[in-house]
Every structure is written in C-alpha cells, then in structure tokens.
Amino acid sequence: MRVQNRLTGFLALLLLLLGSSLMVLPFLWMVLTSFKPFPELFELRFFPREPTWENYRVVLWETGFLRWFGNSLLVASLTTLSVLFFDSLAGYTLARLRFPGKNLIFVLILSTLMVPTEMLVIPWYVMSAEKGWINTYWGLLFPGLITAFGVFLMRQFFESLPQDLFDAGRMDGLSEFGVFWRIGLPLVRPALAALGIFTFLGNWNAFLWPLIVVQTPEMRTLPVGIALFSGEAGTAWNLIMAASSLAVLPVLLVFFFFQRQIIEGVVLTGVKG
Amino acid sequence: MRLTLAQREALWALVFLAVPLAFFLYFRILPAFQALWLSLYEWHADPSQRRFVGLEHYARLLEDPLLRRALWNTLLYTLLGVPGQIALGLIIALLLQRAPFGRDLFRAIYFAPYVTPAVAVAWVWSWMLSPHFGLVNELLALLGIPPQPFLQSPSQALPTVTWVVVWQNLGFQVVLFLAGLESIPRQYYEAARIDGAEGWRLFRHITWPLLNPVLVFSVVIGTIGYLQLFTQVVNLNFTDQGGPLNSTLTLALYIYQLAFLRFQLGYAAAVTVLLFALILLITLVQLRLLTRRVEL
Numbered sequence: 117m118r119v120q121n122r123l124t125g126f127l128a129l130l131l132l133l134l135g136s137s138l139m140v141l142p143f144l145w146m147v148l149t150s151f152k153p154f155p156e157l158f159e160l161r162f163f164p165r166e167p168t169w170e171n172y173r174v175v176l177w178e179t180g181f182l183r184w185f186g187n188s189l190l191v192a193s194l195t196t197l198s199v200l201f202f203d204s205l206a207g208y209t210l211a212r213l214r215f216p217g218k219n220l221i222f223v224l225i226l227s228t229l230m231v232p233t234e235m236l237v238i239p240w241y242v243m244s245a246e247k248g249w250i251n252t253y254w255g256l257l258f259p260g261l262i263t264a265f266g267v268f269l270m271r272q273f274f275e276s277l278p279q280d281l282f283d284a285g286r287m288d289g290l291s292e293f294g295v296f297w298r299i300g301l302p303l304v305r306p307a308l309a310a311l312g313i314f315t316f317l318g319n320w321n322a323f324l325w326p327l328i329v330v331q332t333p334e335m336r337t338l339p340v341g342i343a344l345f346s347g348e349a350g351t352a353w354n355l356i357m358a359a360s361s362l363a364v365l366p367v368l369l370v371f372f373f374f375q376r377q378i379i380e381g382v383v384l385t386g387v388k389g
Numbered sequence: 390m391r392l393t394l395a396q397r398e399a400l401w402a403l404v405f406l407a408v409p410l411a412f413f414l415y416f417r418i419l420p421a422f423q424a425l426w427l428s429l430y431e432w433h434a435d436p437s438q439r440r441f442v443g444l445e446h447y448a449r450l451l452e453d454p455l456l457r458r459a460l461w462n463t464l465l466y467t468l469l470g471v472p473g474q475i476a477l478g479l480i481i482a483l484l485l486q487r488a489p490f491g492r493d494l495f496r497a498i499y500f501a502p503y504v505t506p507a508v509a510v511a512w513v514w515s516w517m518l519s520p521h522f523g524l525v526n527e528l529l530a531l532l533g534i535p536p537q538p539f540l541q542s543p544s545q546a547l548p549t550v551t552w553v554v555v556w557q558n559l560g561f562q563v564v565l566f567l568a569g570l571e572s573i574p575r576q577y578y579e580a581a582r583i584d585g586a587e588g589w590r591l592f593r594h595i596t597w598p599l600l601n602p603v604l605v606f607s608v609v610i611g612t613i614g615y616l617q618l619f620t621q622v623v624n625l626n627f628t629d630q631g632g633p634l635n636s637t638l639t640l641a642l643y644i645y646q647l648a649f650l651r652f653q654l655g656y657a658a659a660v661t662v663l664l665f666a667l668i669l670l671i672t673l674v675q676l677r678l679l680t681r682r683v684e685l
Contacts, residue, residue, distance in 0.1 A: 127486060158521075164502070209402050221410065232617055234645075240416075243420070317504055346627065348506075356516070
C-alpha cells in the first residue's frame with residue numbers, strides 16, 4: 117500500500133512536470149525570441165546566439181508602447197476603484213438594508229449577466245458616436261464602471277456577517293454610510309481583494325470594446341496596441357515577442373504576488389457561488 | 390416632518406443605489422433593448438434615415454451562408470473545447486492531489502496562462518505554429534512527423550485555435566476541480582475502502598457524482614465562453630481573420646465584422662439577438678441542472 121502510494125505519487129509528479137513544461141514553453145519561447153536579432157529568427161536555435169536588447173529599445177521608444185501601457189494602467193485602475201466602491205455599496209444595500217422593491221432590483225441587476233457583451237457593444241457604439249465619446253478615456257471606461265457580478269459577490273459577503281455588528285455601529289451614532297464604510301468594508305476585505313484583482317486583470321486584458329471605441333494610435337490600450345502593432349510589424353517576430361513579453365510580465369508579477377487571492381476568487385465564483 | 394426608522398432606511402437605500410441603478414438601467418438594460426430595436430432597422434448614421442425593415446434581418450439570418458458557417462464553427466469550438474478543457478483539467482487536478490510535493494507551484498504554473506492577455510497568447514502561439522519557422526513543427530520533426538500547416542489549413546485551423554483556448558483556460562478548470570475535490574469529505578473514501586472499493590469505483594461512485602455541481606458550472610461557463618470566442622480567433626490569423634476560408638470564423642467575430650467593418654449595424658444586432666438567445670437557453674438549463682442537486 118505505502119509503496120504503491122509512493123509510486124503513484126512519483127508518476128503523478130512526472131506527468132505534471134511534462135504537462136507544465138507545455139504551459140511554460142510558450143512563455144520561454146516568447147522571451148527567448150525577444151532577445152534575438154532579426155536574422156536569427158529563422159535559425160531555430162533555442163538560445164539566442166547574440167542576445168540583444170535592441171528589440172526592447174525599438175518597442176519602447178519607436179512605437180506607442182509606453183502610451184498604450186499608460187492608457188491600460190489608467191483605465192484598469194479607474195474602473196477597478198469604481199467597481200470596488202459602487203459594487204460594495206450596492207451589495208451592502210441589497211444585503212443589509214430593508215426597503216420596498218429590494219428583490220426586484222436585485223433580480224434586475226443579476227439579469228444583466230445574461231446579456232452578452234457582443235449585444236451591448238453595438239448600442240454602446242451608437243451611443244458613443246452620438247455623444248462624442250468615441251476615442252476618449254470616458255468612452256474606454258464607461259462600460260466597466262460597475263459590474264453585476266461584483267454586486268452579487270459583495271451582497272453574498274455582506275449577508276454572511278452578523279447583524280449585531282451593524283446595530284452596534286448605529287447605536288454608536290454612525291451614519292448609515294459610516295456603518296458601511298467603517299464597519300462593513302473592513303470585514304469584507306478578502307472579497308474586495310479578489311474582486312479588485314479580477315476587475316483589474318479583466319480590464320487590463322480587455323480587447324473587444326477598446327478595439328471598437330479607439331480610433332487613433334495614442335488612445336490604444338495595451339492589447340489593442342500590440343494586436344495592431346503586430347499586424348503592422350508583419351514578420352518582425354522578435355519585435356512582436358518583445359512587445360508581448362512587456363505586456364505579459366506585469367500581469368504575471370501581479371499574479372505571483374496575489375496568487376492566493378486570485379485562486380480563492382476562482383473558488384468563490386465557481387464552487388461556493 | 391419626522392421620518393420613521395423604516396422610512397429613513399429606505400431613503401438611505403435609495404441614495405446608495407442611485408448611481409448603480411442608473412448605471413445598470415442606462416448602460417446595460419437600455420442597450421439590450423436598443424439592440425433588439427436596432428435589429429428591426431436598416432442602419433444609417435443619421436437617425437432620421439434609419440429605415441424600419443421589420444423582421445427582414447431575421448429572414449436574412451436563415452439564408453446567410455456565412456452566418457451558418459459561423460454558427461457551425463462556434464458549435465464545433467464548444468464541442469471540442471469544453472469537454473477538452475474539462476477532461477484535461479480534471480486529470481491534472483487528480484494528479485495534483487496525488488503529488489507528494491510541489492502542488493502550489495504546479496497549480497501556479499497551470500494557472501498563469503489564464504491571467505495572461507489573450508492577445509499576447511495568440512501572437513506567441515501563432516509564431517510557434519508558423520508552418521516554416523515554427524517551434525512546434527521543429528519539435529514534431531524530432532518525432533519524425535512531417536511539418537503541419539496548422540493555422541493555414543482550412544481543416545486544421547479550428548482545432549488549432551481550440552487548442553490555444555484550452556491551453557489558456559486550463560488553469561481555471563484545474564483550480565475549480567481542485568477546490569471541488571477538496572470539498573469531498575475524506576470519510577466517504579475511507580468508508581468505501583472498508584467496503585472494498587478501489588481506484589476507478591471510488592472515482593465513479595464518489596468523486597464524479599459529488600463533483601457534479603462544479604462540472605455543471607464548468608460546462609455552462611465554458612460554453613458561454615466559447616460562444617463568445619473572439620480575441621484568440623482574430624489574433625491567431627490576423628491577416629486572414631476568421632480564415633482560412635472562414636474555417637475559424639465565430640459568431641462574435643462575424644458580429645464584429647458586420648457591425649464595425651461593414652457597418653451593417655442593424656443586421657449585426659439581429660445576430661447578437663441570436664447569440665443572446667443561445668446564452669439564455671444555456672443559463673436556463675444550468676438553473677434546472679443546479680437545482681436538481683445530487684442526493685447523498
């Protein structure tokens with residue numbers, strides 16, 4: 117029994133190693149290619165013969181890369197802040213306050229989850245064209261400012277807290293907003309962390325709407341920037357891989373720092389939701 | 390005038406919900422109806438020249454060969470991708486449970502592609518899959534397999550795109566299944582072992598049924614994801630989007646092409662209504678399946 121267990125454990129480890137090399141290989145190949153001078157691209161050696169920073173220099177200084185990076189950072193940060201504030205405020209209200217029409221409002225918000233983005237982008241585009249939001253930061257921002265999923269998540273969390281805590285706050289003379297801000301929010305910090313990271317990554321990686329609403333190179337977000345840049349760069353795979361590396365590395369860094377919260381977030385949405 | 394406590398609470402609720410509610414009404418619910426409305430019109434930038442065409446767009450849906458192609462492809466992606474990522478995800482989760490060490494590290498490695506921008510993923514894979522200078526063909530050559538066209542072949546392109554999407558989604562599945570597996574009480578296995586059950590029978594009679602809620606969730610979320618496939622398809626074949634010969638065209642890409650490259654917004658809106666109907670159907674099936682919980 118014991119020997120058998122160790123054997124299956126060893127076998128499992130071996131298979132996992134094999135599988136994970138398949139997960140790592142594309143990242144490795146991307147980074148290795150990004151250090152190759154153009155002529156080396158088609159030699160198919162694993163490591164660059166004459167590694168160079170030139171590709172990074174070109175991407176950083178001769179394309180709009182830094183601007184796209186900044187645009188993505190701005191859009192993702194602002195949407196995340198807005199989502200964290202409004203989703204938790206709405207979640208708190210729907211979980212802890214009594215008022216007529218509460219369930220109706222909750223169902224109304226949840227029902228929007230079924231509407232696919234593809235259906236919304238056409239009216240958003242028409243709306244943006246009529247109101248002059250095309251190619252503006254507001255145009256990039258508005259669809260993501262509040263999310264139904266976040267409201268749902270935060271409501272679940274606020275519901276799980278004991279009522280006594282909130283009553284105590286009211287007794288102490290806190291305003292209703294004070295109760296939410298000073299008592300509620302600190303207690304749901306883990307949920308806020310998970311929601312915040314997911315919202316940030318989601319907006320950082322978003323492609324469809326930014327592709328539609330952006331018209332000039334300066335307004336591109338990172339994914340749109342790399343996609344169109346790569347289309348223009350054609351066979352300059354070393355440049356494309358340098359740009360991709362620069363886009364991927366910050367995300368991977370965030371991931372390794374907040375791994376626990378991210379994985380808890382997935383579990384929260386899938387298994388316990 | 391003095392307010393009762395209940396009135397005060399309702400007033401606060403109104404204040405707190407004002408912005409979120411306005412947002413949902415204006416940016417989510419109204420546009421959904423506008424899409425319905427638009428699908429009945431011939432689009433023109435000038436609102437006064439938008440011509441009402443009734444159900445004409447829907448009639449066109451029925452005989453549009455490209456739409457049929459996109460619908461068929463989307464179905465194929467789903468039929469290949471959802472079972473594919475679920476099977477691989479489950480196998481990896483089960484292996485991870487048996488690994489004596491390194492669990493967290495492996496889990497992180499499998500999850501990393503999921504957080505990576507899909508655009509970057511698509512470009513890296515399209516470089517690796519290039520028929521002449523791609524790493525994948527070079528590796529296949531080591532095994533004595535002749536070079537494959539992959540994304541440039543009408544018959545191989547769709548399975549290849551599916552592979553990239555599965556590769557990217559795998560970590561999400563693994564994490565879900567791991568959590569599901571961990572929530573199954575150890576005692577069930579111990580009890581079954583005392584009764585003489587081993588290996589496959591443990592899996593068949595304990596793991597599989599108790600994993601059912603996670604499985605249903607994965608199938609539904611996975612299906613909805615594949616129905617909306619866009620970013621990878623566009624970027625994997627950037628010069629021939631949806632190609633070769635429309636063999637990778639999806640519903641979402643077709644909607645994008647109709648609306649924003651050909652500016653047939655009315656007809657595109659009709660296609661989005663079709664997509665919405667598909668997603669609604671799946672969500673309803675999910676509700677049915679999830680309420681029919683497994684009894685112990």
